[in-house]
Amino acid sequence: MHKLLLKGGRVVDPQAGEIFAADILIVDGRITAIGPGLEPGEGAVMDVAGKLVAPxxxxxxxxxxxxxxxxxxxxxxxxxxxxxxxxxxxxxxxxxxxxxxxxxxxxxxxxxxxxxxxxxxxxxxxxxxxxxxxxxxxxxxxxxxxxxxxxxxxxxxxxxxxxxxxxxxxxxxxxxxxxxxxxxxxxxxxxxxxxxxxxxxxxxxxxxxxxxxxxxxxxxxxxxxxxxxxxxxxxxxxxxxxxxxxxxxxxxxxxxxxxxxxxxxxxxxxxxxxxxxxxxxxxxxxxxxxxxxxxxxxxxxxxxxxxxxxxxxxxxxxxxxxxxxxxxxxxxxxxxxxxxxxxxxxxxxxxxxxxxxxxxxxxGLQEGVLKVGADADITIIDPELMEVVDPATFASKGRNTPFSGRRLQGLPVATIVKGRVVYNRDLAVIA
CATH class of the missing domain: 3.20.20.140 (Metal-dependent hydrolases)
Incomplete structure (x- = not known):
């Protein structure tokens, strides 16, 4: 059993149109609980304090x-x-x-x-x-x-x-x-x-x-x-x-x-x-x-x-x-x-x-929401993080961007697909 707890973030619910403080517990790729004060049991914890936790x-x-x-x-x-x-x-x-x-x-x-x-x-x-x-x-x-x-x-x-x-x-x-x-x-x-x-x-x-x-x-x-x-x-x-x-x-x-x-x-x-x-x-x-x-x-x-x-x-x-x-x-x-x-x-x-x-x-997809029982597809956003666009750092083979050198704010710091972290910029994960 693989567990991951997203701790201390602010959850964005685009369906209900609200943002609220809550933890999210992920077990074997699915969301099993959303609420305050959740405990991971034997699982890992990702500290998302100060971040937005979005679908x-x-x-x-x-x-x-x-x-x-x-x-x-x-x-x-x-x-x-x-x-x-x-x-x-x-x-x-x-x-x-x-x-x-x-x-x-x-x-x-x-x-x-x-x-x-x-x-x-x-x-x-x-x-x-x-x-x-x-x-x-x-x-x-x-x-x-x-x-x-x-x-x-x-x-x-x-x-x-x-x-x-x-x-x-x-x-x-x-x-x-x-x-x-x-x-x-x-x-x-x-x-x-x-x-x-x-x-x-x-x-x-x-x-x-x-x-x-x-x-x-x-x-x-x-x-x-x-x-x-x-x-x-x-x-x-x-x-x-x-x-x-x-x-x-x-x-x-x-x-x-x-x-x-x-x-x-x-x-x-x-x-x-x-x-x-x-x-x-x-x-x-x-x-x-x-x-x-x-x-x-x-x-x-x-x-x-x-x-x-x-x-x-x-x-x-x-x-x-x-x-x-x-x-x-x-x-x-x-x-x-x-x-x-x-x-x-x-x-x-x-x-x-x-x-x-x-x-x-x-x-016609089931994605796009955070709810218990759904696939744990989650994007963690730091709304304050700033960065200057540098095409040399792109993961894409393409470098054809007109935004090179532009300073942007509000960036993804982690991407989770079916409970697996497929991108992590610098968030601490305590196993």
Whole structure:
């Protein structure tokens, strides 16, 4: 019997919306008691005084690149990055090689995650074969294999007819559709937000309308088919307005925002650092303000990283030639705390809710809560701890971050998955 007592912390309950002082006793990977003055018996004790004890963080949008692009990231290295970032579970996108559009690839991803033995990895399956936007995948078979959602992330589904059929079938098999909203004929050739800065820098732009047109289309199709729709990486004020209106009408739509989209603007592109090249692109100050307002009022349900590692060689080229994407797992919590919690945009409970119970609900997972009988997936947070971002220390293979040198507050100090400590920064454990 393996026992671990988390002693002296403040427990964050995102479901009840409260924070309270309590100990947590873990026996053989499950939570067996939550309350004051617990004793470990024969087990080990971890001193978490002054720390927040939260449900394990869930990132519902990562790219672990395996199979096919192991030079960028592997499931093992991505899992290490997730653990270091305080995440106990991730959902990985299907744009691998081969694409995760069949049972074999889904099974491979799950097997490799089990071999890594760190965090829970939930595969997201492709919506269409090869993510080409033409022929639907075998959705029921993919769900049976372990897929938790369907998406062609990275490849917008250009055809409204295909998207309609996809939503009808996805609703039948009971999986949410995650939409990468981009009108490809409008965004073609663009590398940053279309506006004043793109003109100044002489770079081709991607207009806000390229995102908003697809957000509007997919909301209409969700309303028409009744299929739950999750809109990935929202970046514009217009998208926020459309989502807010749809929710008010009762459309089954949810949405996520990334830390880089609520933190940076297109002005970050000024020095042509290719780590600022992301899709959708960094937008304007007005868009950032709208995203923060949407987080505060609940229009945006989830914070997800869109962790997209690339090799140094791929990113160390001219801005227009570099691939889109940045790494986000190891800076996410610090950015949430520094940019949202400290200034009062979100309370600690609200921030944790968007990183735990909300993504779990959308993906149909049991995680995201701390309760007796549940898996002991727990993230310990030091709300006062500060650190300067140093990509050289990342567990991820990717170093492509625009946040190098930025001082962040509110960091994970331990990550526990099924009762096992998979990351411990410096907390004392007395056996």
């Amino acid at each position: 394990g963080l869930i990132d519902m949008h990562v790219h672990f690149r395996e199979p096919g692009f192991e030079a960028k990231e592997t499931i093992a290295s991505g899992s290490r990055a997730a653990a270091r970032g305080g995440f106990t579970a991730v959902a990985c996108m299907p744009n691998t090689n081969p694409v995760a559009d069949n049972r074999a690839v889904i099974t491979y991803i799950k097997t490799r995650a089990e071999e890594a033995g760190l965090v829970k990895v939930y595969p997201i399956a492709a919506l269409t074969r090869g993510s080409r936007g033409e022929e639907l995948t075998e959705m029921a078979d993919l769900k049976e294999a372990g897929a938790v959602a369907l998406s062609d992330d990275g490849h917008p589904v250009a055809s409204a007819a295909v998207m309609r059929r996809a939503m009808q079938y996805a609703r039948m098999v009971g999986l949410p559709v995650i939409s990468h909203c981009e009108e490809p004929t409008l965004s073609a050739g663009g590398v940053m937000h279309e506006g004043y800065m793109s003109t100044v820098l002489g770079l081709p732009g991607i207009p806000a309308a390229a995102e908003e047109i697809m957000v509007a289309r997919d909301i209409i199709l969700s309303e028409y088919t009744g299929c739950p729709l999750h809109i990935a990486h929202v970046s514009t004020s217009g998208s926020v307005r459309l989502i807010r209106e749809a929710k008010a009408r009762g459309v089954p739509v949810t949405a996520e925002v990334t830390p880089h989209h609520f933190t940076l603007t297109d002005r970050a592109v000024a020095d042509y650092n290719t780590s600022t090249k992301v899709n959708p692109p960094l937008r304007t100050e007005e868009d950032v303000a709208a995203l923060k307002e949407a987080l505060a009022d609940g229009t945006i349900d989830v914070i997800a990283t869109d962790h997209a590692p690339h090799t140094l060689e791929e990113k160390d080229v001219e801005y227009q030639l570099a691939p889109f994407g940045l790494v986000g797992l190891e800076t996410a919590l610090g950015l949430v705390w520094t940019e949202l919690v400290v200034p009062g945009v979100l309370s600690p409970v609200e921030a944790i809710r968007k990183l735990t119970v909300n993504p779990a609900r959308i993906l």
